[in-house]
Amino acid sequence: xxxxxxxxxxxxxxxxxxxxxxxxxxxxxxxxxxxxxxxxxxxxxxxxxxxxxxxxxxxxxxxxxxxxxxxxxxxxxxxxxxxxxxxxxxxxxxxxxxxxxxxxxxxxxxxxxxxxxxxxxxxxxxxxxxxxxxxxxxxxxxxxxxxxxxxxxxxxxxxxxxxxxxxxxxxxxxxxxxxxxxxxxxxxxxxxxxxxxxxxxxxxxxxxxxxxxxxxxxxxxxxxxxxxxxxxxxxxxxxxxxxxxxxxxxxxxxxxxxxxxxxxxxxxxxxxxxxxxxxxxxxxxxxxxxxxxxxxxxxxxxxxxxxxxxxxxxxxxxxxxxxxxxxxxxxxxxxxxxxxxxxxxxxxxxxxxxxxxxxxxxxxxxxxxxxxxxxxxxxxxxxxxxxxxxxxxxxxxxxxxxxxxxxxxxxxxxxxxxxxxxxxxxxxxxxxxxxxxxxxxxxxxxxxxxxxxxxxxxxxxxxxxxxxxxxxxxxxxxxxxxxxxxxxxxxxxxxxxxxxxxxxxxxxxxxxxxxxxxxxxxxxxxxxxxxxxxxxxxxxxxxxxxxxxxxxxxxxxxxxxxxxxxxxxxxxxxxxxxxxxxxxxxxxxxxxxxxxxxxxxxxxxxxxxxxxxxxxxxxxxxxxxxxxxxxxxxxxxxxxxxxxxxxxxxxxxxxxxxxxxxxxxxxxxxxxxxxxxxxx
Numbered sequence: 001x002x003x004x005x006x007x008x009x010x011x012x013x014x015x016x017x018x019x020x021x022x023x024x025x026x027x028x029x030x031x032x033x034x035x036x037x038x039x040x041x042x043x044x045x046x047x048x049x050x051x052x053x054x055x056x057x058x059x060x061x062x063x064x065x066x067x068x069x070x071x072x073x074x075x076x077x078x079x080x081x082x083x084x085x086x087x088x089x090x091x092x093x094x095x096x097x098x099x100x101x102x103x104x105x106x107x108x109x110x111x112x113x114x115x116x117x118x119x120x121x122x123x124x125x126x127x128x129x130x131x132x133x134x135x136x137x138x139x140x141x142x143x144x145x146x147x148x149x150x151x152x153x154x155x156x157x158x159x160x161x162x163x164x165x166x167x168x169x170x171x172x173x174x175x176x177x178x179x180x181x182x183x184x185x186x187x188x189x190x191x192x193x194x195x196x197x198x199x200x201x202x203x204x205x206x207x208x209x210x211x212x213x214x215x216x217x218x219x220x221x222x223x224x225x226x227x228x229x230x231x232x233x234x235x236x237x238x239x240x241x242x243x244x245x246x247x248x249x250x251x252x253x254x255x256x257x258x259x260x261x262x263x264x265x266x267x268x269x270x271x272x273x274x275x276x277x278x279x280x281x282x283x284x285x286x287x288x289x290x291x292x293x294x295x296x297x298x299x300x301x302x303x304x305x306x307x308x309x310x311x312x313x314x315x316x317x318x319x320x321x322x323x324x325x326x327x328x329x330x331x332x333x334x335x336x337x338x339x340x341x342x343x344x345x346x347x348x349x350x351x352x353x354x355x356x357x358x359x360x361x362x363x364x365x366x367x368x369x370x371x372x373x374x375x376x377x378x379x380x381x382x383x384x385x386x387x388x389x390x391x392x393x394x395x396x397x398x399x400x401x402x403x404x405x406x407x408x409x410x411x412x413x414x415x416x417x418x419x420x421x422x423x424x425x426x427x428x429x430x431x432x433x434x435x436x437x438x439x440x441x442x443x444x445x446x447x448x449x450x451x452x453x454x455x456x457x458x459x460x461x462x463x464x465x466x467x468x469x470x471x472x473x474x475x476x477x478x479x480x481x482x483x484x485x486x487x488x489x490x491x492x493x494x495x496x497x498x499x500x501x502x503x504x505x506x507x508x509x510x511x512x513x514x515x516x517x518x519x520x521x522x523x524x525x526x527x528x529x530x531x532x533x534x535x536x537x538x539x540x541x542x543x544x545x546x547x548x549x550x551x552x553x554x555x556x557x558x559x560x561x562x563x564x565x566x567x568x569x570x571x572x573x574x575x576x577x578x579x580x581x582x583x584x585x586x587x588x589x590x591x592x593x594x595x596x597x598x599x600x601x602x603x604x605x606x607x608x609x610x611x612x613x614x615x616x617x618x619x620x621x622x623x624x625x626x627x628x629x630x631x632x633x634x635x636x637x638x639x640x641x642x643x644x645x646x647x648x649x650x651x652x653x654x655x656x657x658x659x660x661x662x663x664x665x666x667x668x669x670x671x672x673x674x675x676x677x678x679x680x
Contacts, residue, residue: 014128014258017119017583018584019582019583022120022581025581025640028124029642030117030120031640033084033085033090033091034085034087042125043125045084045125046127049095049098049099050127050131052100052132052133053099053100053132053135054104054132054135056136056454058103060288060292061103062081062101063292064135064295065094068101068292068296069096071299072300082094090113090470091105104246106246106473106474106477107473108205108471109470109473109474109572109573112572113572113573115249115583116582119253120582122259130259131259131260132254133295133298134247136244136246136265136266137268138242138265139267140268140270141235141241142270143199145267146287148196149199149200149264149265149266151251151262152180152201152202153202153203154178154203154205154247154248154263155248156530157204157205158533159234159235159239159240159533162176163248163251165249165571165576166520166521167572176252176255177251178255179261179262182261186262187200199241202238202240202241203240203244203265204242205249206243206244208473208529208531209477209480210476210477214228215275219483219484219487220382220383221385222531232271247263251263256583264294266290268284277393278393378492379492380622392484394485395481396454396481397455397457401488406485406488410486410491413491414494416465416466416486416496417463417466417496417498418496418497418499420469422455422456426456427656428465429459431653431660432465432663433460435661436663439460445459455467466482470610472613479617483623487621495624495625498625499628499659500608500628500630500655502606502632503606503631503632504631505596505605505606506634507561507563507605507631508631509643510654512554512654513567513628513629513631514547514554514562514563514627515565515615515626515628516542516566518542518569519567519604520569525541526538526540526612527612540619542618542627546624546626549662550628550659557657557661559657565606567604567606567608567611568599568607570607570609577607578595606629611627630655631651632651
């Protein structure tokens with residue numbers, strides 16, 4: 001079935017999946033939701049859903065479900081609402097009456113995974129006449145901060161209304177048209193509210209928050225203020241009124257599935273006036289509430305017009321039924337601001353401290369050849385604009401160069417471990433603390449980024465552990481701010497390792513792959529990024545010496561199989577990785593096998609969604625870097641992750657064990673060298 005056949009048809013009442021392979025499956029596991037067609041009664045749980053509201057922030061979606069419950073009179077707005085996806089930390093999902101609220105993380109890849117599984121969920125639940133709204137934040141163009149933009153058309157960085165995706169190594173282009181009637185209804189709703197300014201305009205979707213949106217405050221910036229202003233002026237002339245990171249894939253996938261869709265994003269700043277989000281938390285919270293207020297008013301109006309009368313008793317039954325069907329283990333992020341302790345590595349009575357009390361600021365030409373040199377001791381930023389800033393706000397970390405003493409907090413960092421899952425990165429810091437004998441491994445470790453739900457960050461001694469979410473856009477934001485953090489903290493000789501999960505090619509599940517080279521879906525060792533509307537290509541070389549050291553470390557452990565091979569990085573978990581179990585699939589089993597066979601011949605041994613940008617940005621910043629991912633499935637034999645939770649948990653611990661052993665070995669060697677110097 002060609003997924004483009006129906007994308008120009010008017011919205012129909014059922015939710016459409018365009019994948020004939022789903023019909024032959026005995027069970028469909030919605031892995032990132034921790035739901036399944038056999039393990040859960042999806043029609044009973046979700047069959048009454050008429051409105052789905054999605055947004056990047058998990059906290060914001062919980063706030064929304066509490067708010068809409070109060071607006072609709074369905075439930076006490078102060079009561080707790082269970083997270084239906086509590087068995088995973090990838091997404092959260094809440095439901096009250098006919099309204100479902102789901103977060104999607106940051107960027108096209110993370111949103112695409114959520115939409116594939118959401119569309120299948122609504123289809124299996126036999127939902128009809130569903131409206132989906134994305135509620136989010138954005139940077140405005142020529143608008144006052146706090147203005148709500150209802151998207152007319154989602155456009156790419158060249159201002160074209162299209163979504164490009166690589167499937168089986170070839171570029172596929174899809175339409176990003178949204179329901180104009182729905183956009184007009186939402187505008188009318190805002191006029192009725194009379195609470196804030198709302199406009200209709202085009203929304204530009206980018207794959208990067210910093211360079212991709214022409215910001216001057218990223219870790220790298222190779223263009224001038226004039227270049228930025230010229231580009232944004234062209235965007236404004238093309239009808240763009242705001243910029244975010246999800247609109248194109250949201251519009252394309254909603255259209256293909258027959259969902260009536262709209263995007264409501266508030267602007268947090270006017271990008272023509274600056275780049276940093278420097279409004280107070282209170283002001284930003286007020287702005288972020290505005291799309292929720294508008295969406296809730298619209299939903300209430302729609303339900304009233306349709307004659308719906310959902311009682312609080314019915315809502316309680318829905319809540320109770322959901323809680324009974326799904327055994328939930330609640331995971332709560334701490335909202336408290338913690339004091340961050342600085343630990344020192346102690347072994348054999350020797351205290352290792354960062355000897356560099358002060359390091360001179362290195363001024364570099366961002367266009368110089370140094371970006372292609374091997375890793376140096378310092379963490380490099382290639383951005384002359386940072387020198388002129390009085391403060392650098394690391395917005396997604398909730399940290400700043402003026403509000404926090406970054407050298408005191410992070411100056412001793414020598415190892416940074418990053419991974420997609422916040423839970424996994426907390427688990428890692430507990431594990432490495434025990435391995436290094438620094439702290440009771442059962443102790444609680446404060447989340448340094450507790451003021452935000454975008455990332456989690458933990459520190460013990462010289463080891464920093466940070467989550468990065470799913471996909472290139474999400475990890476690129478984290479890396480821009482992490483590189484600046486390490487630079488501001490004057491860290492030296494830093495090694496960074498990504499630990500994660502992947503799909504293997506020709507490997508037994510549980511095999512650990514240390515990446516030799518990160519390649520794109522055409523098997524080329526490159527990372528392509530749109531900057532100022534032009535394609536920029538960067539190298540994805542990784543430190544081969546570090547890869548070899550990790551392999552040798554695994555051979556000494558003798559606990560699990562470890563190989564060195566190429567890692568293919570894609571922008572999509574389903575179609576982009578040639579899976580047959582997405583909401584849409586236009587290719588055959590043979591097409592899939594042929595593509596994966598070519599990947600194997602090109603040296604690819606596993607597939608994930610972050611390695612190319614990780615390699616490119618680490619190389620630019622002078623960080624010694626490696627990627628260590630365990631395979632959860634052999635993609636030549638299937639697509640679904642159907643191993644038990646216990647088996648998957650064991651697999652996911654393997655990169656932690658290997659990297660923990662490597663760090664321990666490195667620190668022991670450094671301690672021995674220091675002792676030898678003292679004895680001499």
